Amino acid sequence: MSxxxxxxxxxxxxxxxxxxxxxDVSPKVLRxxxxxxxxxxxxxxxxxxxETQTMLRYLFETEHALTMPISGTGSAGMETCLVNLIExxxxxxxxxxxxxxxxxxxxxxxxxxxxIRLDFPWGxxxxxxxxxxxxxxAGPDLICVVHAETSTGAVxxxxxxSQAAGEVGALFVVDCVTSLGGMPVGIDANKVDAAYSxxxxxxxxxxxxxxxxxxxxxxxxxxxxxxxxVSWYLDLTMLGSYWGAERKYHHTAPINMIFALHQALRDICxxxxxxxxxxxxxxxxxxxxxxxxxxxxxxxxxxERLPMLNTVYIPQxxxxxxxxxxxxxxxxxxxxxxxxxxxGKVWRVGLMGSSANRRNLTLFITALKSILEQQGVxxxxxxxxAMNNIYDQ
Amino acid sequence: MSxxxxxxxxxxxxxxxxxxxxxDVSPKVLRxxxxxxxxxxxxxxxxxxxETQTMLRYLFETEHALTMPISGTGSAGMETCLVNLIExxxxxxxxxxxxxxxxxxxxxxxxxxxxIRLDFPWGxxxxxxxxxxxxxxAGPDLICVVHAETSTGAVxxxxxxSQAAGEVGALFVVDCVTSLGGMPVGIDANKVDAAYSxxxxxxxxxxxxxxxxxxxxxxxxxxxxxxxxVSWYLDLTMLGSYWGAERKYHHTAPINMIFALHQALRDICxxxxxxxxxxxxxxxxxxxxxxxxxxxxxxxxxxERLPMLNTVYIPQxxxxxxxxxxxxxxxxxxxxxxxxxxxGKVWRVGLMGSSANRRNLTLFITALKSILEQQGVxxxxxxxxAMNNIYDQ
Numbered sequence: 022m023s024x025x026x027x028x029x030x031x032x033x034x035x036x037x038x039x040x041x042x043x044x045d046v047s048p049k050v051l052r053x054x055x056x057x058x059x060x061x062x063x064x065x066x067x068x069x070x071x072e073t074q075t076m077l078r079y080l081f082e083t084e085h086a087l088t089m090p091i092s093g094t095g096s097a098g099m100e101t102c103l104v105n106l107i108e109x110x111x112x113x114x115x116x117x118x119x120x121x122x123x124x125x126x127x128x129x130x131x132x133x134x135x136x137i138r139l140d141f142p143w144g145x146x147x148x149x150x151x152x153x154x155x156x157x158x159a160g161p162d163l164i165c166v167v168h169a170e171t172s173t174g175a176v177x178x179x180x181x182x183s184q185a186a187g188e189v190g191a192l193f194v195v196d197c198v199t200s201l202g203g204m205p206v207g208i209d210a211n212k213v214d215a216a217y218s219x220x221x222x223x224x225x226x227x228x229x230x231x232x233x234x235x236x237x238x239x240x241x242x243x244x245x246x247x248x249x250x251v252s253w254y255l256d257l258t259m260l261g262s263y264w265g266a267e268r269k270y271h272h273t274a275p276i277n278m279i280f281a282l283h284q285a286l287r288d289i290c291x292x293x294x295x296x297x298x299x300x301x302x303x304x305x306x307x308x309x310x311x312x313x314x315x316x317x318x319x320x321x322x323x324x325e326r327l328p329m330l331n332t333v334y335i336p337q338x339x340x341x342x343x344x345x346x347x348x349x350x351x352x353x354x355x356x357x358x359x360x361x362x363x364x365g366k367v368w369r370v371g372l373m374g375s376s377a378n379r380r381n382l383t384l385f386i387t388a389l390k391s392i393l394e395q396q397g398v399x400x401x402x403x404x405x406x407a408m409n410n411i412y413d414q
Numbered sequence: 415m416s417x418x419x420x421x422x423x424x425x426x427x428x429x430x431x432x433x434x435x436x437x438d439v440s441p442k443v444l445r446x447x448x449x450x451x452x453x454x455x456x457x458x459x460x461x462x463x464x465e466t467q468t469m470l471r472y473l474f475e476t477e478h479a480l481t482m483p484i485s486g487t488g489s490a491g492m493e494t495c496l497v498n499l500i501e502x503x504x505x506x507x508x509x510x511x512x513x514x515x516x517x518x519x520x521x522x523x524x525x526x527x528x529x530i531r532l533d534f535p536w537g538x539x540x541x542x543x544x545x546x547x548x549x550x551x552a553g554p555d556l557i558c559v560v561h562a563e564t565s566t567g568a569v570x571x572x573x574x575x576s577q578a579a580g581e582v583g584a585l586f587v588v589d590c591v592t593s594l595g596g597m598p599v600g601i602d603a604n605k606v607d608a609a610y611s612x613x614x615x616x617x618x619x620x621x622x623x624x625x626x627x628x629x630x631x632x633x634x635x636x637x638x639x640x641x642x643x644v645s646w647y648l649d650l651t652m653l654g655s656y657w658g659a660e661r662k663y664h665h666t667a668p669i670n671m672i673f674a675l676h677q678a679l680r681d682i683c684x685x686x687x688x689x690x691x692x693x694x695x696x697x698x699x700x701x702x703x704x705x706x707x708x709x710x711x712x713x714x715x716x717x718e719r720l721p722m723l724n725t726v727y728i729p730q731x732x733x734x735x736x737x738x739x740x741x742x743x744x745x746x747x748x749x750x751x752x753x754x755x756x757x758g759k760v761w762r763v764g765l766m767g768s769s770a771n772r773r774n775l776t777l778f779i780t781a782l783k784s785i786l787e788q789q790g791v792x793x794x795x796x797x798x799x800a801m802n803n804i805y806d807q
Contacts, residue, residue: 025683026472028465031673033452043669046451054670055448058439058620059426060748072421079419092622093486093647096665100647128646221666227451229485229622229668251644253521254486254493270753272489273614275622276436277447278671280424290418355453360663 036349037381040357041171041330042199043221043228044373045381046285050226053284054277061273069283070264070274076286080201080224080294081216081234083208089264090230090282091217091255092275095198098217098231100128101255102194105235105243106163106215109133114161114191116147118177119170120360121196129165132251137161143362144173144332146325149181156189162242164191169200171222172360174332174369175321176200179211187212192239198222201232202289203301203329203373214239220278223301223329225374226285229278285374301328304377307411308370311386314407315393315400320367329377331370332363338398341365344389352388379412429742430774433750434564434723435592436614436621437766438774439674443619446677447670454666462676463657463667469679473594473617473687474609474627476601482657483623483675484610484648485668488591491610491624493521494648495587498628498636499556499608502526507554507584509540511570512563513753514589522558525644530554536755537566537725539718542574549582555635557584562593564615565753567725567762568714569593572604580605585632591615594625595682596694596722596766607632613671616694616722618767619678622671678767694721697770700804701763704779707800708786708793713760722770724763725756731791734758737782745781772805 038045059066070089078088091098103125107113113134115126118141129136137159141147147166156164164186169176179195186193192214197206201216203223208216214236221228235243235257243250243257250256254272262269289297305328309319312333320332335341341358345368348354357369370385386404393400431438452459463482471481484494496518500506506527508519511534522529530552534540540559549557557579562569572588579586585607590599594609596616601609607629614621628636628650636643636650643649647665655662682690698721702712705726713725728734734751738761741747750762763778779797786793 023472023475025686026465026468027683028469028676028680030680031446031449031462031676033449033456033458033462033673035450036452036456038451038453040453042666043451043453046670051448051450051670053424055444056424056426057428057444058431058436058614059429060431060433060436061621063426063429063742063748065426069424069426072419075419076421079416082416093490094665094668097486097647100645104645124646131642131644131646219666221451227668227670228454228666229671249524251524252493252497253517253524254490272487273435273612273621275487275620275671277439277444277620277674278622278668280426281670283421283424287421287423290420293418349456355456 035353037354037384038376039371039381039385040355041369041371042373044225044371044376046225046227047288047375049288050281050284054281056280058276061276062270066276067268069279073279073283073286074264076290077232080286080289081206081208082210083234085234085236087240087257087261088234090232090279092272093231094228095217095219095231097255098233099125099196101233101257102215102217103128104132104252104255105250105257106192106239107132107134108246108248110135111163112137112159112161113163113165114139114156114159116141116152116166118145118147118173118175119143119167120172121167121170125165144175144320146175147177147182149178149185152182153185153188156185156191160189161191163194165194167196168206169327169330171199171330173321173363174327174330175325176327179207179213183211183213192242199330202297204298208234220282220285223374224285226281229275230282301372301377304372304382305331307382307408308372310411311404311408314403315390329371329373331372332367333370334367336393336398339393339396343396344392347392348388352384354385354388382408428746430747430777431769432764432774432778433748434762434764435766437618437764437769439618439620440681440768442681443674443677447674449673451669454669455663459669460661462672466672466676466679467657469683470625473679473682474599474601475603476627478627478629480633480650480654481627483625483672485665486624487621488610488612488624490648491626492518492589494626494650495608495610496521497525497645497648498643498650499585499632500525500527501639501641503528504556505530505552505554506556506558507532507549507552509534509545509559511538511540511566511568512536512560513565514560514563518558537568537713539568540570540575542571542578545575546578546581549578549584553582554584556587558587560589561599562720562723564592564723566714566756567720567723568718569720572600576604576606585635592723595690597691601627613675613678616767617678619674622668623675694765694770697765697775698724700775700801701765703804704797704801707796708783722764722766724765725760726763727760729786729791732786732789736789737785740785741781745777747778747781775801
């Protein structure tokens with residue numbers, strides 16, 4: 022037998038997480054995650070499962086019975102919705118205005134769905150009138166859209182897109198990974214048939230779980246399937262029995278991750294959704310004021326901007342990687358770089374959940390200013406003043 | 415918007431986890447999991463990923479480059495190995511001697527593999543001579559076996575089965591969910607092409623990750639695929655790039671779960687595999703001595719017994735559920751009931767990782783004795799004495 026390796030213990034230090042996720046996790050959530058592990062069929066754990074589902078329904082603004090966390094990260098939630106609802110040959114329209122729409126399209130093809138891909142400019146919302154026009158021609162079984170594109174910072178209108186899906190009788194599938202907990206998703210009001218999210222964005226819980234919710238209309242399609250769901254792990258007919266009244270053993274749920282999510286949801290319930298959404302809007306306004314005060318330009322037009330994920334053009338003369346490294350190494354601040362077509366052109370600044378606060382923003386703007394000045398980038402002097410004007414209004 | 419729910423915080427109390435998993439998680443592992451969350455592309459996290467892989471190779475007794483934790487529980491690891499290695503029409507022989515073999519067979523069929531199912535009696539090892547005989551006739555592309563059947567407590571011989579796979583040129587796929595970290599798996603010595611495990615058994619880490627390892631021969635088959643892997647989330651061609659030198663973003667890894675696994679693996683490295691295996695054997699012997707001292711009978715023949723999962727027949731007159739409830743409610747001890755054909759007939763007692771210690775065993779045997787006596791079940795008086803004889807030899 023080989024020699025055992027010898028590494029030192031985990032000690033990451035503190036970061037200020039202002040990238041595209043994970044966001045800052047509060048000490049309370051970390052403490053809940055470190056509660057003693059118990060069995061996945063322990064009566065105490067079953068009550069925590071029920072409570073987690075109830076709080077997720079509040080968050081999704083839904084009464085869907087099938088609302089629960091999938092035992093994987095956000096992409097597992099995406100795959101869950103698609104693998105359960107798509108049978109080979111189904112027509113699936115996917116609206117692509119960034120990385121995550123493209124991921125949905127990739128999965129649809131793997132599942133043998135007939136992909137109808139609609140591309141929109143990156144950094145812009147999905148145009149509902151285009152979707153409706155194309156959908157009327159194609160007659161899709163599903164219309165899939167990303168509510169909040171984490172790769173670009175653009176938000177699309179769920180109410181308008183839902184109407185388009187309704188007109189052609191398609192199931193409406195929505196990626197809420199970045200929006201859930203930071204802005205209204207209104208699953209029931211917007212007649213969303215399947216939605217998924219992640220825990221590490223506006224829920225401010227470590228990554229590892231993906232909340233999903235499905236309408237009874239979606240479940241009807243699932244129950245009418247001719248073939249078994251190709252994924253055993255993500256098969257909602259069985260997962261529903263484990264999380265439902267039957268409590269039929271499927272897999273071992275990630276107990277301590279559920280404890281963490283339970284606490285993160287409790288914190289959201291205590292703050293209240295309206296207050297939380299308003300907080301995200303406030304810090305977003307402050308960030309935009311600071312960026313524009315510095316002379317930097319936002320990528321997304323004002324009325325299509327997400328509050329929790331802000332893309333800004335990298336100013337001329339600035340070294341993308343150098344700035345991000347200096348932020349991380351000198352200040353412990355993480356922000357995100359651009360993805361795909363936007364790589365090297367933009368920064369992505371997250372204001373998600375616990376990360377959205379004046380302390381973080383003040384530090385970030387001050388640090389960014391200083392680093393840009395060191396790099397000889399010309400910036401305007403008004404950033405902090407413009408930001409404080411928003412806060413002190 | 416509806417009223418926010420109002421639940422109390424997570425406070426599960428302490429359990430003694432002697433069921434089929436999860437096992438007791440040490441305070442050190444819980445503390446590591448509660449380290450501050452950082453980004454999944456943070457340089458510090460990347461070093462922890464590398465170290466985790468190095469320690470997993472030690473544990474699997476392998477030099478396979480592709481060795482890493484999948485972002486899901488043990489069943490996600492099972493699905494990962496099968497979804498990557500099976501293309502529609504591939505002949506897949508699955509040896510079934512319990513629940514988890516049957517689960518593999520289910521997945522093979524979902525993937526369009528041509529299933530060759532070999533059934534063996536529950537509670538017994540898989541017979542290598544039968545496998546070889548049938549494999550020579552059928553010429554399977556893969557032979558799949560569960561090393562340690564958690565549902566029955568039987569171990570199968572990897573060296574003998576590996577030889578059979580080698581003779582017919584099949585890839586050898588092994589479920590090590592319950593064996594890894596508690597007994598030798600010898601991935602390289604046994605020429606295993608794909609293996610998966612879970613964190614909540616003999617690794618004594620909370621559930622949520624599934625360590626996997628694949629040989630270069632398995633990767634060759636993966637790279638020769640005609641079709642994309644049907645699962646995006648579990649596609650090893652992409653996961654390998656994220657965990658490999660390229661660090662290409664795929665999904666957001668469950669950061670804090672990796673921290674926990676890192677610490678659990680450090681604890682195993684400190685103890686050393688040989689010492690850890692010997693510890694599992696010792697407590698297993700003590701448990702068997704106590705059970706037989708009480709007059710209870712083991713389900714599995716002596717030379718086919720797992721050390722970490724012990725099935726015992728429920729004695730006449732005992733109320734299965736009543737005994738398990740009393741253990742949990744009066745003593746905080748969890749043991750498992752029977753699954754499938756063994757439901758209501760056996761108990762499953764886990765001695766996994768941190769749970770395998772004299773304190774737990776002494777408490778459990780004393781409690782079980784007391785509960786059975788209360789139920790009027792006739793038991794012999796020699797349990798504790800027989801157990802102590804083993805310990806004090």
